[in-house]
Amino acid sequence: MGAIRFYPLCCLVLGLSLAQAASSFAYSYKNAESGADYVLVGTGVLRLNLTSVDGDEDLFRDGDEGLPPDFSNRSYLSLYGEGFLNKDLEFTLDAQYDQEDPDQEFTFLMELKKDRNYMILGDHKEDSFADTVFTLSDDKMRGLTLHGEKNIGDEKGFVGATGIAGAVRGASVTAEIRGDGTSGRYRLDEAPVIRGSERIRIEVRDRNNPTRVLSSTTQARGRDYTIDYERGELLFTRPVNESDFRGNPVVIVASYQYDAPGGLYQRSRYGARTKVRIGSLQVGTTYLADSVWDDGFTSGIIDDRNQIVGVDLSYNNNDRHLASIEIARSDTPGLDSSDEDIAFKAAFATTPLTDLSVRGNYWRVGKDFLTFGNDDLGTDSVNLGSGVETPFTFVSGSFDFDLDPNNAPSLGTDMEAYSLASSYLFGEHGEAVAGLRLSRDNIPDDDELPVNHQDTYFASVSSLDSEGNGYMVGTDFVAASGDGPGAVNDTLTSRLVGGGRYKVGQSSITGPVTLQGVYQYEQFDDNDVSDNSTMAHDLLTRIETLPLADFMVFAEAGYNILYRDSEDDFTEQSMIGVVGAEGEINRYVKLDGNVKYRLYDDLIADRRSREELSVFLRWQSRPLDTLRTALRVEYRDDQDLIGDASADKILLGGDIWWDISSDLLFHGSYEREWDNRETGSNSDETSIYDDILLRLDWKVTEDATVFAHYRLEYDELEIEPLDATRVRTTTEMLGVKYRFNQWFEAISAYRRKTVDDDIDNEKMKVYGELVCTINKYLSVSPGFEHSRYDDGSDEYEANVFYVNLIGKL
Incomplete structure (x- = not known):
């Protein structure tokens, strides 16, 4: 039976571009007497509905829209402002609302700043108390930050205080995904992911000791990877290897926030920090609390809180002698505390001579210390930056290997660690380094738990110029x-x-020629298990040419051989070869690609055991000023020649942007992912994903605009001997705009999404509206919308009469 409902959407939507900021709708204000000088720019739609729904109202209210902003009739707001309210008070305002995006319906940020005093209200972009480790709050917070600061004593002296209070969105989780030799897609455990909350790094771990991280490289969104927040999928710009050339596993570590069931903001976060600096000495105190958001303010936020109290002290004498101490204790009021809740760290760095520097660290964190504020602390991935500043890196077509033994360790809870290192500079680029790191777990001692120790001693001598040319020898x-x-x-x-990188020649055809080589000897002795010891030799060489100023051609060859005590012989060897090119050929073409082949030999059985072949190509071109293309091709073939198993993966992607004329724009894209795994036991698995997108934007006349969108997604999974499952999703959209005169404009749009699988469903929406312009700041838009949904069991049909109030600045 039909139902009549009023749905007032009292919401504001934001989504502003710089182009809008420069439009005639920007509002600017200047007052020379007061010093006010600011600009506001934005647009928003407030929609009021009279709705009749026949069927499931929840499905209707939760239905997605999908139409682009120019042809959408949903509520939204985009507002941005910046400038000075007076000669002393600077402000920034940024608000965003989009009814279609449930992951980020409304965001708001206002900052007021006067000298070094400031207030932040809304959705914070930066971490709180970032100059601490144990009381750092790095979750996305919606709330208030107040900071006040005043100079005292000399020019360096000051006293300052910061307070925060707000709600933290979602739950935090860390996922570890093994690289598979392709750029992805790599799927996270939880989705959707809160936008901007992710921190991605790629780690190389010791094959003999998986808890030891050999290197950790932080990835930047946009440059190193893209993320689909809705699906929780990562796509890297370059393949992520399964292992490095030495056989050490490569792992993607993703820390992120997601909305847990039960609501968006389920936890409160509040705290305060004070700092005083006099001369070279600074003292700070911090309080940080976290609790479940509860209807009962006192019981939920105050009585049931988790809290951390910290004190820190630092000394800096002209950046030549530095020392710092931080101590913190965490607890839950009402519960007993113990030494397991205490965290302590100390560090120093000194330069007693011009060419001699010494640094050291001490770290001790109990196993039960609370880590609700610092996710890196909870995942044992805190890096204090005490490693070498210019490591010896083998730049490979598939990965960059940091081979210098003086790399910074990762620290976390349930750990006590000491480190001491010294560095001596000689010659123009030379450096000699030696040091040690000692660590153990089970902090504090628990007689019922084991205690594990790891002691590292290292030394290296290197001479590397600013371009990385030179040598390094280390142990x-x-x-x-x-x-x-x-x-x-x-x-x-x-x-x-040991390794080196040198320019060995130059010619008119090849340009500069650079040769790089690395040799590594590694011996692993197991004193508890007989015949478990190994010995490995690794050799890797690379030659680079630069035939064009910004275009490089390279080739690599690597060899590894392994000796096992259990066989009293060399048992396996692997060989790798890579040929590739990368860079800008000219202003029209950019290329990045390589072909890699790797072979594993079983020396005991005298046969090949495994082989890998991978191809990677990323191509960007602009053959005409009106035409741009992009192409991505990846292929990986992994054959287990002993177990009669294989895995093949193909990734294809292409885009074309064509300005057919100044009034007619076309964009097309195609993506295909094909994955086949043969196990040799009648349980083979094949998956196929295709995605085709076509879009046309056409300005037919000065007053008429048409947009058309078509997307086809096809997903197939077959696991023998079961029947294949197939899902076909089609999305069609069409929009038309026509301006009658400066006062009236008509807009109409149609959208249909059809899913064909075991349970077919179809969702359709069509609307039309008339925009009446009252003045340059305000318009009124009455309209009618019809939508329906049917999946065979749940359905609805809705008719909506609505009025949009449209404001622009």
Whole structure:
């Protein structure tokens, strides 16, 4: 039976571009006497509905729109402002609302700043208390920050205080995904992901000791990867290897926030920090609390809170002698505290001589210390930056290997660690480094749990110029041991590494020619398990040419051989070859690609055991000023020649942007992902995904505009001996605008989405409206919308009479 409902959408939507900021709708104000000088720009739609729904109202209210902003009749707001309210008070305003995007319906940020005093209200973009480790708050927070600061004493002295209070959105989680030799897509465990909350890094871990991180590289969104927040999928710009050339596994570590069931903002976050600096000495105190958001303010936020109290002290004498201490204690009021809730760190760095520097760190964090504020602390990935500043890096077509043994470790809870290192500079670019790092877990001691130790000693000599040319020779020893049931084995890993990179020649055809080579010897001794020790030799070479100023051609060859005590012989070897090119050929073409082949040999059985072939190509071109194209091709073939298993993956993607004329624009894209796994046991698996998108924007006349959109998605999964599952999703959209005169404009749009699978469903929407312009700031738009949905069991049909109030600045 039909129902009549009023749905007042009292919402504001934001989504502003710089182009809008420069439009005639921008509002600017200047007053020379007061010093006011600011600009406001934005547009918004407030929609009031009279709705008749026949069927499931929840499906109707939760239905997505999908139409682009220019042809959408939903409520939205986009507002931005900046400038000075007076000669002393600077402000920034940014508000966004979009009814279609449930992940980020409304965001708001206002900042007021006077000298070094400021107020932030709304959705914070930056972390709070970022100059601490144990009391850092790095979750996305909606709330208030107040900061006040005043100079005291000399020019460096000041006293300051910061307070925060607000709500934290979603839950935090960290996922680890093994690289598979392609750029993705890599799917996260939870979705949708809160926009901008993710922190992505790629780690290389020791094959003999998976808890030891050999290198960690932070990835930047847009440059290194893209993310589909709705689906929780990562796509990297370059393939992520399964392992490095030494056989160490490569892991994608993704820390992010997602909306847990039960609501968007489920936790409150509040705290305060004070700092005082006199001369070279600074003292700080911090309080940070977190609790479940509850209807009962006192019981939920105050009585049931988790809290951390911290004190920090730092000393800086002209950047030549530095020292810092931070101590914190966490607890839940009403529960007993213990030494397991205490965190402490200390660090120093000094330059007693011009060419000699010494640095050290001490770290001790109990196993039960609360980590609700700092996700890196909870995932044992805090990096204090105490490693070498200019590591020796082998720049590969598939990965960059940091081979210098003086790399910074990752720290976390349930850990005590000491580190001491010294560096001596010689010659023009030379540096000699030596140091040690000692660590253990089970903090504080629990007789029922094992204690694991890891001691590292390292030394290196290098001479590297600003372009990375030169040499490095280094060695490290990693001793692991444990006491008690379940402890790690008593092992020793010894490594010797040496390498160099030099320009060896130049010609008119090749341009500069650079040769790079690395040799590594690694011995792993297991003192608890007989015949478990190994010895490995690794050799990797690379030649680079620069035939064009911004275009490089390179080739690589690598060799690895492994000796096992259990066989008293060399048991396996692998060989790798890479040929590739990258850079800008001219202003019309950019290319990045390589072909890699890797072969594994079983020396005991005297046969090939596994082989890999991968192809990567990313092409961008602009053959005409009105035409741009992009192409991405990836292919990977992995054959297990002993187990009769194989895995093949193909990724294809292409885009074309064509300005057919100044009034007719076309965009087309195609993406295909094909994945086939043969196990040799009648359980083969094949998946196929195709995505085709076509869009046309046409300005037919000065007053008439048409847009058309077509998207076809096809998803197929077949796991033998089961029947294949197939899903076909089609989305069609069409929009028309016509301006009769400066006062009246008609807009109409149609959208239909059809899903064909075991349960077919169709969702359709069509609307028309007349925009009446009252003045340059305000318009009124009455309209009618019809929509329906049917999946065989749930359905609705809705008719909506609405009025949009449209404001512009």
